[in-house]
Amino acid sequence: MLTSKQRAYLRSMANGMDAIFQVGKNGVTPELRETVHTALEARELIKINVLDNNMLGPREAAEMLSSRTGSEVVQVIGNKFVLFRQSKTKPVIELPKAPKA
Template sequence: MLTTKQRAYLKSLAHNLDCAFQIGKNGVTPELTQAVDDYIKANELIKINVLNSCETDIKDVAEMLGGRTHSEVVQIIGKKLVLYSPSKTKPVIELPKAKNKNA
């Protein structure tokens, strides 16, 4: 689970990203899911554009892709969504540390 500070940091990184994929009338297909999963494993952060021709609501698209790729939805803004998943082997993005609630 991302903290507010971590989410804000990821949003700032995603601001300059180009959309890596567009989702159209075919929606979230297994091939698209696999391509997004491969991309997110390599880059940790991805921005996706959902076209008007996509019949699935963007929130549902984000939940589906997040669940299928084991990533977190960072942001949904307009017709764009941002997903994040830290690399298991060699992290590329260093998130701000979460504050310890017991301190």
């Protein structure tokens, strides 16, 4: 679970990124899930665009892909959303530390 500070940090990183995938009229297919899973392992932070002809809204598509890939939804804005998942092999993004409870 991301803290608000970590989420803000990731949002700032994603600000200049372009969307690398599109969720089209077929919705969240197993092929899309697999390519998003692979991209998250390589990049850790990705932006995805939801096309207007899709039956799902951006929030629903983000939640569905997040649950199927084990990632976190960083942000949903307009027709785009950002996902984050720490790489298992070689982490690239270092998040701000969460405060001790």
